[in-house]
Amino acid sequence: MKQYIKKADIVLLILLIVVGVISTVFVMQSRSTGNTVIIESDGNLYGKYSLYEDREITVKSGNKRQNINVVIIDNNEVVVKESSCKNQVCVRHGAISRKGESIICLPNRLVVRIEGEGGGYDSITS
Amino acid sequence: MTASPRNHSNAQWVARIAIMASLALIFSYIEAIIPYNPGVPGIKLGIANAVTIIALYKFSARDALAVSVIRILLAGLLFNGLFGMLYSLAGALLSLICMIILKKTKAFSIIGVSMAGAVFHNLGQLLIAAALIGDIRIFFYFPVLLFSGIVAGIAIGIAATLMLRILK
Numbered sequence: 001m002k003q004y005i006k007k008a009d010i011v012l013l014i015l016l017i018v019v020g021v022i023s024t025v026f027v028m029q030s031r032s033t034g035n036t037v038i039i040e041s042d043g044n045l046y047g048k049y050s051l052y053e054d055r056e057i058t059v060k061s062g063n064k065r066q067n068i069n070v071v072i073i074d075n076n077e078v079v080v081k082e083s084s085c086k087n088q089v090c091v092r093h094g095a096i097s098r099k100g101e102s103i104i105c106l107p108n109r110l111v112v113r114i115e116g117e118g119g120g121y122d123s124i125t126s
Numbered sequence: 127m128t129a130s131p132r133n134h135s136n137a138q139w140v141a142r143i144a145i146m147a148s149l150a151l152i153f154s155y156i157e158a159i160i161p162y163n164p165g166v167p168g169i170k171l172g173i174a175n176a177v178t179i180i181a182l183y184k185f186s187a188r189d190a191l192a193v194s195v196i197r198i199l200l201a202g203l204l205f206n207g208l209f210g211m212l213y214s215l216a217g218a219l220l221s222l223i224c225m226i227i228l229k230k231t232k233a234f235s236i237i238g239v240s241m242a243g244a245v246f247h248n249l250g251q252l253l254i255a256a257a258l259i260g261d262i263r264i265f266f267y268f269p270v271l272l273f274s275g276i277v278a279g280i281a282i283g284i285a286a287t288l289m290l291r292i293l294k
Contacts, residue, residue: 004287008231009238016245016276024269043260086207100266104259106209111259 027100037078039071040111051076051097051114059110067108078112080105142185143192150177150197151204158205168251168267169274172244172282174201178222179240179286184293187226194218212258213251220250236290237283244279245272 039046041061049055050073057071069090070082077095080103090105090112102113153174174197182190198218202211224246228239248271256264 004235005237006233006235008233009235009241012234012238012242013276016241016272020269020272020276023272027266027269040261087210100263102261102263102266104255104264106255106258107207109259111261113261113263 036115037071037073038111038113038115040113042109049073051078056081061108061110067110069105069108069110071112078103078114080110080112083108083110139189143189143196146177146181146189146193147196147200150174150193151200153177154197154201155205158201168248168271169278171278172247173285175218175221175240175243175247176282176286176289178218179225179236179243179282180289180293182222182225182229183236183286183290187222190226191222194222209258213254216254217247217250220253221247235283236287237280240283240286241276241279244282245275248272248275 035051037049037051039049039057039059041059046059046061047057049057054074055072057073059069059071061067061069066084068082068084069080072079072081077097079095080090080093083091083105085105085107087107090103090108090110093103096103096112096114099114099116102111104111151174153176157170157173174194177197178190178194181193195215195218198211198214202208202214206214221243225239225243228234228242234242249268252265252268252271256262
C-alpha cells in the first residue's frame, strides 16, 4: 500500500501558505485608498482622472483606433463597462477602488489603475 | 515479422499522445464552458492538468510535455485566442518543469507535485502578464492566485491519484 500523502507534501503546503500569508500582508499594506485613476493605453499614459468625479471615458487604441474600451468612474469605483476585445475579462472584472488595484485588458493593451497621491485620510473622511 | 519494432513503437507513441491530448482538450473545453466568474482572471481548476500529471506519472516527462503543448495550441486556436495561448504556454511550461523536478526528488506524492505545479502555473501566467503589460504591479494578484493554486492543485492531485490507481 503506497502512501498517498508524504511528509514533504505537508512541508511544501505549509511553506506555500506562509508565502501566501506574507504576500497578502504585503499587498494589504501597500493598498491604501487611492484617489487618482490612471489609464494607460498601448503602453503610454492616456489620462489621469479623479476617483471622486463620476464620468465616462471612451478609450480608443490600436494603430487604427479600432480597440475601444469604455471606462466608468462612478461612486468612487471604477469599472470597464464595455470592451471591443474578445475575451471580455476586463468587463467581468469587479469594480476597483483602492490604491494599487488595476483592471487590465490584454488584447487592447489597456491598463486602468488607481493611485493615491497624497492624503492618507480618505478612509476616515469618506 | 517484417515490420520494424521501432516503427511499431513510434506509431504507438503517436496514438497514445493523440488520445491523451484529445482528452486534455475536452477537459479544456469543459473548463471553458463552465460559466463562473470569480472576479480575478486566472482562478480556475485546470482539469486538463490532470491529464498532464497522468502522462508524467504513467509514461514520461516527454509525453507530458507533448500532451500539454498540443493541448494548449489546439485550445488556443479553438477558444482561448493567441493571448490565452501565450498565457497557458508560460504557465504550463513553468508548471511542468517544476513538477518534473519535484517528481525526480521522489520525496513528494502526486498531490504535492500537483499542488506545486498549479502554484507555478499561476506564477508563470503572472510573469508573462507582467512582461506583456510591462507593469510589475500585476503581482497584486499573486496572493489570491497562490491560494487558489494550492486548492486547485490539491483537488487535481487527488483526482489524478484516483485515476492512476484505476489505470494500474
